[in-house]
Amino acid sequence: MHKKERVIMLVDCQSFYASVEKAAHPQYKNKPVVVAGDPARRSGIVLAACPLAKKKGVVTAERLGEAMGKCPDLIVLKPQMQFYIDVSFQITRLLETFTDLVEPYSIDEQFLDLTNTQHLFGAPEYIAEQIQEKIMDATGVYTRIGISYCKVVAKMACDNFAKKNKKGIFGLPKKDLQAVLWPLPIHKLFLVGSRMNTHLLRLGIHTIGDLANTPLSKLREKWGVNGELLWKIAKGLDASPVTPQTHEMQKGIGHQMTLPRDYWSKTELEVILLELTELVCRRCRTKGYMGSVISVGCRGANFDRPTGFHRQKKIAAPTNVTNEVYETVRQLFYTHWDGSPIRSLGVSLTQLVSDHEFQLSWFDPFEKDRSLEKATDGLKDRYGDAIIMRAVSVAEAGQAKDRAAKIGGHYK
Amino acid sequence: MSKKLEGNGLWESSRMMLPEHKERINLYNEQRKKKKKPQLIDEQVGIISQRLSDSMMDDEEITIEIFNENGKNQFVTGIVSKMDSAIRRIKLQCYNDDCQWIQFDNIMDVK
Numbered sequence: 016m017h018k019k020e021r022v023i024m025l026v027d028c029q030s031f032y033a034s035v036e037k038a039a040h041p042q043y044k045n046k047p048v049v050v051a052g053d054p055a056r057r058s059g060i061v062l063a064a065c066p067l068a069k070k071k072g073v074v075t076a077e078r079l080g081e082a083m084g085k086c087p088d089l090i091v092l093k094p095q096m097q098f099y100i101d102v103s104f105q106i107t108r109l110l111e112t113f114t115d116l117v118e119p120y121s122i123d124e125q126f127l128d129l130t131n132t133q134h135l136f137g138a139p140e141y142i143a144e145q146i147q148e149k150i151m152d153a154t155g156v157y158t159r160i161g162i163s164y165c166k167v168v169a170k171m172a173c174d175n176f177a178k179k180n181k182k183g184i185f186g187l188p189k190k191d192l193q194a195v196l197w198p199l200p201i202h203k204l205f206l207v208g209s210r211m212n213t214h215l216l217r218l219g220i221h222t223i224g225d226l227a228n229t230p231l232s233k234l235r236e237k238w239g240v241n242g243e244l245l246w247k248i249a250k251g252l253d254a255s256p257v258t259p260q261t262h263e264m265q266k267g268i269g270h271q272m273t274l275p276r277d278y279w280s281k282t283e284l285e286v287i288l289l290e291l292t293e294l295v296c297r298r299c300r301t302k303g304y305m306g307s308v309i310s311v312g313c314r315g316a317n318f319d320r321p322t323g324f325h326r327q328k329k330i331a332a333p334t335n336v337t338n339e340v341y342e343t344v345r346q347l348f349y350t351h352w353d354g355s356p357i358r359s360l361g362v363s364l365t366q367l368v369s370d371h372e373f374q375l376s377w378f379d380p381f382e383k384d385r386s387l388e389k390a391t392d393g394l395k396d397r398y399g400d401a402i403i404m405r406a407v408s409v410a411e412a413g414q415a416k417d418r419a420a421k422i423g424g425h426y427k
Numbered sequence: 428m429s430k431k432l433e434g435n436g437l438w439e440s441s442r443m444m445l446p447e448h449k450e451r452i453n454l455y456n457e458q459r460k461k462k463k464k465p466q467l468i469d470e471q472v473g474i475i476s477q478r479l480s481d482s483m484m485d486d487e488e489i490t491i492e493i494f495n496e497n498g499k500n501q502f503v504t505g506i507v508s509k510m511d512s513a514i515r516r517i518k519l520q521c522y523n524d525d526c527q528w529i530q531f532d533n534i535m536d537v538k
Contacts (some may be wrong), residue, residue: 100448107452119452121443166438206441244431255435262449263456298446423445 020189022129022139022162023257025169026110026146027178028103029157031123032063035102036092038155046090047071051079052425054091062094062425096422102154109149113142116257126166128257143184159183167253171196171205192251197224205248223249267306269363270294272414277316277356283412284357285345289337290408290415291362292344296337299364300392305333305373306364309340311347316358324351325361332374333366336381337388340364461496464533471536478537479517483507491519492536493529500535503527 028034032050037043047068053059057080064073064082071086083089103122110117113136116128129142136142143160150158160183161173172187175196187195202212204223218237220226226234227249234242247253270291278284288311299306308329315322326347334340344362394403400419408415420427430436467475482489486506493501508526509518515531 096445097447100445100451103448104451104455118438119444119448120438122445122448126438240431244437247432253437255437258435258438260456261435261439262444262452422447 019130020164022133023164023166023169024127024129024139024143024146025120025161025166025173026106026125026127026150027159027161027173028106028123028150029159029178029183030063030065030069031103031156032094032099033065033068034156035099035154036095037065039098040092043090047073047086047088048090048092049073049079049082050092050094051082052094054079054093057083094425095427096425097427100422102156105154106150106156109153110146112149113146116259118257118259118261126169126257140184140186144182147183157183160185162186163251164189165251165253166255166257167205167248168192168196168251171203171248174205175199175203189251193224196251197222197227197249199223201226204245206245211245267308267363267365267367268295268298268302268304269310269361269365270298271312271359271361272418273359274357274414277358278412279354279356280412284348284352284360286407286410286412287360287414288344288348288362289341289405290413290418291360292341293337293405293415294418295362295364296335296340296388297392297395299335299367300370300388301396303370304364304367305335305370306367307331307333308364308366309343309347310363310365311344311351312361313348313352313357314359316356322353322355323357326351327365329366333368333370334373334381335364335370336384338384339381462498463496464494465535467535475534475537479507479510482537483510490538491529491534492538494533494535503529 033048036050037048040048045067047070048065049061049068050063051059051061057078059079061073061075061077061079061082064075068082068086068089071089073082073086073089079091083091099122103119107117107119107125110125110127114127114129114132118126120126129136129139133139133142136145139162143162146160147158150156159173159177161169161171161177162185163169163172168187168189172185176185176187177183199222201207201215201220201222202209204226207215215221215226218229220229226246229246231243231246234246236242238245272287272291274287278287308327310325310327312325313323328343328347330343340362391403401416404413404415407413431440478489481487483506488504488506490502490504493503495501503519503521505519505521505527507517508520511517516528517531519527519529521527
């Protein structure tokens with residue numbers, strides 16, 4: 016039987032954080048607005064800039080000081096991460112009025128599969144217009160939409176064309192790949208970063224078409240799976256389904272923290288490791304998981320001379336008791352740390368199993384911890400994460416209090 | 428070893444999702460999966476109340492099926508010791524001197 020060609024869209028929100036803020040603050044409608052990590056500090060980073068600010072030369076990820084130099088009347092707003100998550104979710108719900116197959120890919124990008132519902136709404140381009148209008152009416156966010164027969168081409172149609180044309184909508188059918196996508200320079204290919212770009216140019220691969228016409232064996236030999244992946248992307252081969260349940264599968268629970276300055280003393284680093292372990296274990300306990308693989312990672316302070324490691328260890332029986340996990344975390348850390356200053360640390364627990372049943376032992380050294388944690392978790396659920404914390408977290412090095420007020424490292 | 432070339436692997440390995448965002452989505456999906464209690468026909472309601480009062484009158488042991496929104500209904504066995512029609516609940520006396528109040532509206536079946 017002939018299989019129907021799919022109708023896939025990628026909906027991308029323009030300057031998402033800034034657009035949401037502008038909708039919430041109509042008084043700034045005609046002003047250049049940025050959302051910045053920490054508006055009080057000129058060293059804060061620009062997280063999002065509205066089109067008016069971009070026109071003045073402000074770019075995402077630059078320092079606030081530089082941005083204000085280019086645009087003195089800049090309105091600087093503090094991020095409200097929970098609010099952005101809520102709006103993103105609201106957009107998911109709006110998109111679900113067109114199809115039940117909606118997959119959020121990031122906070123401002125979502126995939127849709129309209130193959131089996133498009134007959135209800137009209138031609139794909141017309142559906143895209145309805146989507147733009149609906150989202151604009153409800154949230155004030157302008158969206159750009161790439162349309163194609165698979166996810167990866169829809170993504171590239173959006174990034175390379177829909178974001179640049181007037182309508183904000185671009186359909187890239189299979190038959191146009193050669194004529195439209197292949198002439199683009201190779202760095203426009205999805206997943207090609209600056210490093211890969213250099214490698215590819217060195218091989219004489221300048222355009223997406225060049226890569227598509229390179230023998231697969233050559234790329235496989237050079238870069239293995241990643242080489243094959245890029246080749247498939249260039250040829251527009253992507254069978255991945257739009258998967259709404261994709262976020263349900265949890266492979267592991269991890270937390271990572273970038274420190275406000277370099278830490279190098281053992282006592283300070285131990286505070287952070289313990290805080291991270293506590294966060295990870297608490298999340299596991301809330302979700303009813305235990306893990307048996309513990310990993311620790313860290314990165315040095317000097318970005319030009321990268322140092323750091325990422326190591327893991329499997330323990331005998333799965334657990335979610337903070338003190339038990341922390342023993343292994345400490346041990347891993349001290350085995351692999353070379354003593355150089357550290358800027359970011361991460362702890363994670365993987366190979367998760369349900370905590371409904373666990374191995375009882377006659378001399379369970381963590382029995383007390385378990386009941387203590389039950390009590391502290393209960394307090395935190397009720398009064399927030401900052402209600403009770405370990406005494407070491409109150410020390411100068413501690414980050415727990417600060418972190419309790421944040422999502423993704425930015426203010427809630 | 429790498430799953431980038433299978434299933435949804437390309438997107439799962441490349442995406443950036445805040446854990447709080449994922450949680451928001453999952454919470455909603457869980458709620459959506461929850462079952463609604465089916466409406467019982469009058470006849471079935473009649474049978475249920477008959478069996479409940481029989482149990483109370485004759486000290487007869489019965490098993491009650493209680494609706495659960497997760498899809499897995501709960502079963503409890505015992506003897507009805509009290510019926511409170513004003514707040515529509517019954518008291519079930521179980522084996523080990525345990526007793527349980529059951530909301531009449533949550534009862535799916537009685538055997």
